[in-house]
Amino acid sequence: MTEKTTPDTPILEVSGLTMDFGGIRALDHLDLRIRQGEIVALIGPNGAGKTTVFNCLTGIYKPTSGELLRTPTGLATRRLNGLKPNKVTQQGLARTFQNIRLFPNMTVLENVMIGRHCRTRATVLGAIFRDRKTVREEKKIVALAYSILKKIGLADMINEFAKNLPYGAQRRLEIARALATDPTILLLDEPAAGMNPHETAELDELITGIRDDGLSILLIEHDMKLVMSLSDHIFVMDYGKKIAEGSPNNVRNNPAVIKAYLGEDVEDA
Amino acid sequence: MISLKDLKNAFLVSLWFVFLTFPLMVIKVNPFERTIDWRWQNMGYVAAGSFICYLASRFFLASKAAKQKKQKLLDIPDKPKSDWQQRLLSEPRLYLPVLGVILAILLIFPQIFSTYQINIMITALMYVVLGLGLNIVVGVAGLLDLGYVAFYAVGAYSYALLNLHFGLGFWAVLPIGGLLAAGFGIILGFPVLRLRGDYLAIVTLGFGEIIRLILENWNDFSRGPSGISNIPRPGFFGMEMTLNQSISYLYYLMIALVIFTIFVVNRLQNSRIGRAWFALREDEIACQAMGIDKTRTKLSAFSLGAFWAGMVGVIFAAKTTFVNPASFTFLESAIILCIVVLGGMGSIIGVIIAALILMLLPEYLRAFSDYRMLVFGATLVLMMVFCPLGIISTVRRTYTIDKNLKTSNDREDYT
Numbered sequence: 083m084t085e086k087t088t089p090d091t092p093i094l095e096v097s098g099l100t101m102d103f104g105g106i107r108a109l110d111h112l113d114l115r116i117r118q119g120e121i122v123a124l125i126g127p128n129g130a131g132k133t134t135v136f137n138c139l140t141g142i143y144k145p146t147s148g149e150l151l152r153t154p155t156g157l158a159t160r161r162l163n164g165l166k167p168n169k170v171t172q173q174g175l176a177r178t179f180q181n182i183r184l185f186p187n188m189t190v191l192e193n194v195m196i197g198r199h200c201r202t203r204a205t206v207l208g209a210i211f212r213d214r215k216t217v218r219e220e221k222k223i224v225a226l227a228y229s230i231l232k233k234i235g236l237a238d239m240i241n242e243f244a245k246n247l248p249y250g251a252q253r254r255l256e257i258a259r260a261l262a263t264d265p266t267i268l269l270l271d272e273p274a275a276g277m278n279p280h281e282t283a284e285l286d287e288l289i290t291g292i293r294d295d296g297l298s299i300l301l302i303e304h305d306m307k308l309v310m311s312l313s314d315h316i317f318v319m320d321y322g323k324k325i326a327e328g329s330p331n332n333v334r335n336n337p338a339v340i341k342a343y344l345g346e347d348v349e350d351a
Numbered sequence: 352m353i354s355l356k357d358l359k360n361a362f363l364v365s366l367w368f369v370f371l372t373f374p375l376m377v378i379k380v381n382p383f384e385r386t387i388d389w390r391w392q393n394m395g396y397v398a399a400g401s402f403i404c405y406l407a408s409r410f411f412l413a414s415k416a417a418k419q420k421k422q423k424l425l426d427i428p429d430k431p432k433s434d435w436q437q438r439l440l441s442e443p444r445l446y447l448p449v450l451g452v453i454l455a456i457l458l459i460f461p462q463i464f465s466t467y468q469i470n471i472m473i474t475a476l477m478y479v480v481l482g483l484g485l486n487i488v489v490g491v492a493g494l495l496d497l498g499y500v501a502f503y504a505v506g507a508y509s510y511a512l513l514n515l516h517f518g519l520g521f522w523a524v525l526p527i528g529g530l531l532a533a534g535f536g537i538i539l540g541f542p543v544l545r546l547r548g549d550y551l552a553i554v555t556l557g558f559g560e561i562i563r564l565i566l567e568n569w570n571d572f573s574r575g576p577s578g579i580s581n582i583p584r585p586g587f588f589g590m591e592m593t594l595n596q597s598i599s600y601l602y603y604l605m606i607a608l609v610i611f612t613i614f615v616v617n618r619l620q621n622s623r624i625g626r627a628w629f630a631l632r633e634d635e636i637a638c639q640a641m642g643i644d645k646t647r648t649k650l651s652a653f654s655l656g657a658f659w660a661g662m663v664g665v666i667f668a669a670k671t672t673f674v675n676p677a678s679f680t681f682l683e684s685a686i687i688l689c690i691v692v693l694g695g696m697g698s699i700i701g702v703i704i705a706a707l708i709l710m711l712l713p714e715y716l717r718a719f720s721d722y723r724m725l726v727f728g729a730t731l732v733l734m735m736v737f738c739p740l741g742i743i744s745t746v747r748r749t750y751t752i753d754k755n756l757k758t759s760n761d762r763e764d765y766t
């Protein structure tokens with residue numbers, strides 16, 4: 083557990099991840115690896131268990147078995163198993179949701195400010211007396227939240243309620259909120275769902291920009307054009323099992339993947 | 352705007368109301384003479400009244416819908432309708448004079464009015480603080496608590512018992528009562544951490560009843576239903592006071608407590624903790640995924656909400672000089688909840704206004720005391736139909752940002 087990282091060792095390693103819901107095995111001995119600064123895509127047909135992987139990683143589900151190991155650069159490895167969602171976030175894993183889960187009746191800025199919660203410390207007494215430390219902390223929260231919104235392109239609607247934003251902007255706000263938690267690994271659950279081609283192109287740029295800032299990204303996505311252009315490495319899942327992995331080109335021509343997506347060729351069968 | 356169909360519906364509605372109220376409003380049995388008075392004119396009133404009310408409500412709703420449609424056509428974004436409220440509340444120039452006048456009236460109130468009036472006002476102010484306390488739990492953190500009165504009882508009995516057994520004075524017990532109630536808030540909080548919505552409501556309802564039943568049945572501890580009497584009124588450096596003086600004194604004390612509560616609750620709401628409460632109300636899973644500790648946030652909401660009930664409980668015991676379990680029934684919880692819902696979940700000013708309306712109106716409308724509950728119920732229904740967000744909906748803080756702010760290197764000195 084004291085082994086130090088080199089650029090090539092994964093910062094997040096999932097091995098033998100299994101998740102049972104009653105008698106249904108949603109994930110079956112799944113292995114995943116993410117290295118520093120990589121964009122890794124997780125693809126597969128509907129119901130393959132992609133979102134379940136996210137929920138296990140972020141502590142919303144407790145995996146039946148398997149190891150979730152997180153190795154921050156230059157630090158010792160930690161197990162993520164059994165950590166509560168908020169502790170996982172503190173370990174530098176932030177996520178977005180497939181069906182948007184913003185705080186609809188809070189303003190855009192406040193949504194992002196919430197993300198700072200786990201990195202700040204103001205107490206009840208601090209909130210009541212507003213000592214210098216708390217005020218300074220609060221100012222920094224606002225400034226940082228604003229700078230993130232500027233980067234994401236929502237800076238001119240900070241006082242708007244989140245529920246009043248157009249759909250694409252809500253998706254981006256979710257990413258902004260996740261970024262505010264200072265993650266090293268960003269988990270994006272279908273960020274391009276429901277977006278038009280123009281918005282998807284913008285999203286492509288945004289995600290690349292985030293990667294260039296030094297973050298690693300684990301991406302679930304159905305838009306194959308986006309996945310192929312973004313990813314460094316792709317994992318393909320079906321029925322809770324990993325059926326293929328490799329570079330975009332590799333995966334594209336993999337017969338197992340084609341079979342999972344399109345079904346078996348009648349002539350071959 | 353009113354079509355023939357509306358008229359037909361209005362006719363049917365009035366017919367239905369006549370039928371419903373027939374036994375109550377028309378038939379009057381005189382048991383002595385064994386005769387029946389037929390009050391036909393009442394039937395006319397009911398028919399006309401419901402007919403007009405129905406048409407008015409249709410008209411109101413139709414014009415509202417038409418306005419919204421027009422807004423959508425012109426592509427005006429859905430502005431919150433409390434726009435003037437937002438402006439009034441965000442400009443010190445506008446609200447400071449109003450605040451000053453209100454404060455001045457409140458301060459000279461005991462000099463002008465009778466003891467009876469002051470007593471009513473004290474009760475109303477007590478409910479303002481109770482409402483603000485429950486507002487933290489229900490309005491801000493979104494945890495439906497139907498047993499809030501339990502904390503009120505804890506405060507009241509802590510003064511009564513500590514005074515009885517240890518001779519502790521009002522000022523010593525005031526913070527103790529608050530802290531004890533906050534402690535009970537945490538005790539209640541632990542078992543309900545996993546619950547939300549209806550389930551949470553039922554458990555808290557049970558908790559409220561448990562506290563009341565313990566106080567009612569554990570005679571050795573609380574003297575049961577006969578209660579504890581002769582609780583001293585609050586002292587002022589050992590000064591002897593007449594009844595009138597001590598009531599005015601209590602009044603000023605209550606004003607101070609209200610101001611203190613508003614100050615603290617307002618600061619809490621606009622802090623890191625308050626934001627966490629709001630986020631918890633909005634979406635529990637997203638809130639956790641953003642790194643907020645659900646357990647701590649819920650417990651802090653429960654305990655900080657209960658704290659105010661405990662303090663008001665102590666004051667209640669000191670005001671009435673007598674406590675018994677009958678003062679802490681579910682009805683009290685329901686009234687406090689009404690204050691929060693009617694005022695607007697999470698809105699401080701709304702809760703204050705609602706508390707004053709709900710407490711003062713029934714007192715001043717004693718002339719119509721027969722219809723009090725009827726009016727009360729009708730008001731609640733109408734409010735929820737036409738203004739579901741309460742009298743004043745939550746005003747979220749707006750931020751202005753200096754566009755030239757250097758924020759690029761903030762990230763470094765944060766971690």
